[in-house]
Ligand SMILES: Cc1cc2nc3c(=O)[nH]c(=O)nc-3n(C[C@H](O)[C@H](O)[C@H](O)COP(=O)(O)OP(=O)(O)OC[C@H]3O[C@@H](n4cnc5c(N)ncnc54)[C@H](O)[C@@H]3O)c2cc1C
């Protein structure tokens with residue numbers, strides 16, 4: 001049994017992918033999950049756990065799956081990770097837990113992410129929500145917590161705080177809850193019903209949600225601080241970077257955030273949606289992260305004839321999840337490595353009609369241990385495109401820097417915190433992309449949890465561990 | 466849900482809505498706007514907060530029916546709910562430190578001018594207003610503004626009210642006569658009008674602020690859909706604006722970008738209305 005290869009997720013057909021936003025892969029059924037769980041060697045040293053940013057007890061939950069003891073497996077995961085259905089789908093497992101899996105050394109790693117996803121879906125289907133403990137075990141803490149933003153950092157912080165018995169109100173600027181999980185990551189990779197289910201469970205525990213409320217404008221930051229004992233800033237890093245090249249403001253040039261928000265949050269791909277989206281023939285996506293791949297795969301589904309993704313380094317450096325890169329290629333996205341756009345071309349009406357790119361080559365390692373790149377001169381080439389999607393990273397929203405008075409941020413607006421997610425202001429905590437810049441769901445969740453611990457310490461409640 | 470407390474037709478296709486939104490009313494200031502989503506399929510569309518009442522908890526918007534979202538809104542009546550209303554967004558206007566101001570509004574731009582006029586009046590600031598309309602029927606808030614301002618000039622395309630001509634004709638006349646010593650012109654209306662105003666005021670070297678109607682999506686600074694180039698620098702209308710120094714605006718870009726969804730919007734509108 002232990003020699004068997006890794007169980008792959010079943011995938012939907014190409015036809016379905018081209019015309020719908022249905023989830024591309026299917027969650028394991030029970031038998032496959034048990035079968036995959038039995039591949040785990042249950043190593044004593046459990047290197048996989050070191051790879052997990054929140055230290056989920058991976059061998060334990062896997063052994064419980066192998067024993068068909070799913071409810072108990074769910075409890076193990078949820079003790080450290082409130083959103084397994086989400087993380088099972090979006091965590092970069094091949095760079096984290098699975099990278100360290102002993103089975104991966106010769107053969108294929110245990111599909112830890114797929115097993116986590118299986119448990120997450122099992123939990124939602126069986127009404128075992130975000131909270132690891134039931135409402136009846138809520139602690140009777142005293143105090144109130146305001147949470148700004150509703151992304152994974154905030155949801156995790158809210159979940160912990162409500163369980164500690166505090167009053168919790170989450171303020172979200174948009175009309176929908178979930179942050180990037182709702183407006184950024186597409187339906188075909190993370191079905192929105194999963195996020196909605198987790199939020200419903202928080203509501204049932206007593207968390208209040210105020211949508212359409214931009215802190216700093218609708219309610220001032222100082223008023224919020226007066227009204228609540230503690231404030232958590234989980235405002236993410238939504239401000240898109242542009243390349244600062246000629247032609248970037250032409251019509252048909254979108255930031256990935258605009259493109260994906262139109263599609264995911266506003267459902268522009270549905271006929272009945274009033275929000276317009278450009279359906280282009282030839283699309284150029286710039287970048288190599290999950291955001292770039294999500295944009296490229298979305299453009300494919302909106303009927304584009306060709307989608308080229310230009311990345312300035314090589315495939316080895318692509319930061320996106322391995323599965324996303326594989327799926328994008330299956331779906332027909334052309335990955336053009338070692339390429340960088342230097343100019344976008346206009347037609348007579350201010351619409352983009354093409355791009356000029358240059359070839360690059362890799363050079364030495366940079367400070368973060370990643371290969372840098374150099375542009376090779378006189379390698380210009382032109383491609384035709386009527387839509388360009390810029391996915392080269394984001395920074396924290398300028399509102400935080402401008403409207404959250406006295407809060408200390410760095411030059412690009414990231415909130416400065418100590419290792420316990422405490423800011424320079426008394427009673428104010430921060431975590432997630434607002435602190436780190438664009439990072440991952442799991443690191444945002446870890447930060448939300450760490451901040452909740454600090455909040456509990458401040459409010460003198462007892463932290464459930 | 467946000468309830469419409471009152472609805473009033475002010476001119477053909479121009480409707481005033483008073484909406485119950487106490488949080489927005491409590492922090493609103495002139496120059497700011499709301500993002501409105503009529504229903505589940507609705508687009509997020511921006512409208513200037515043209516009045517607010519902190520005691521009643523209401524905000525007022527003045528809306529010209531031009532496409533799907535504004536049409537859907539026009540079907541709502543007093544007592545009905547709007548699904549989402551968020552705000553106030555954008556920077557508030559700062560008209561302190563000027564000794565004599567000329568406010569210029571073309572068409573629905575009066576929605577931006579009206580709250581400014583109220584503030585300026587309460588501060589005892591000297592200011593004149595030019596309202597430009599297509600014809601006499603399209604005149605909105607002119608009585609209120611007449612009372613608030615020192616002088617009100619009206620221009621109309623067909624001469625049915627005020628002077629026949631464009632706002633720019635009147636501005637040229639006032640500045641040439643050099644009788645008024647304006648140290649600020651504040652202009653809002655269709656982009657070509659604002660551009661024309663800026664061309665004149667530049668000749669006279671008078672600082673000019675404009676309010677840009679960029680197409681927006683979230684209104685919170687996370688998509689870049691509303692980006693404009695101001696003095697060579699990219700700015701986001703929704704967080705850094707919507708008001709900018711008119712002499713620094715890249716008008717060609719503003720005008721091109723404002724048209725980018727025209728064909729798609731029209732198609733969807735025709736489908737929705739069975740045209
Ligand atoms: C397209 C895309 C794909 C991604 N794919 C992956 C992936 O596969 N795996 C992975 O691990 N990570 C992925 N990420 C990154 C991940 O989604 C983020 O790191 C994570 O969501 C950060 O969470 P957060 O809670 O810090 O903030 P966010 O999720 O960004 O949420 C912040 C929320 O705060 C709200 N807000 C901001 N300012 C205010 C204010 N002043 N008042 C009220 N509300 C405010 C925003 O509207 C937003 O809803 C992806 C990101 C994108 C954009």
Ligand SMILES: Cc1cc2nc3c(=O)[nH]c(=O)nc-3n(C[C@H](O)[C@H](O)[C@H](O)COP(=O)(O)OP(=O)(O)OC[C@H]3O[C@@H](n4cnc5c(N)ncnc54)[C@H](O)[C@@H]3O)c2cc1C
Nearest residue numbers: 510511512513527528529531532533534535576678679730
């Ligand atoms: C900060 C700001 C404040 C605004 N204040 C007001 C206001 O107080 N009253 C008001 O009636 N309108 C205002 N607008 C314009 C309003 O947002 C648009 O008229 C509205 O989005 C049109 O939506 P629609 O679906 O009905 O029309 P669409 O089908 O989207 O468009 C129909 C026509 O209107 C044009 N249009 C679309 N969006 C805009 C826009 N943002 N600005 C100008 N023209 C546009 C299109 O080019 C098209 O020709 C404001 C815009 C901004 C950015």
Ligand code: FES
Nearest residue numbers: 682684688689703
């Ligand atoms: S509308 Fe999205 S950034 Fe301004």
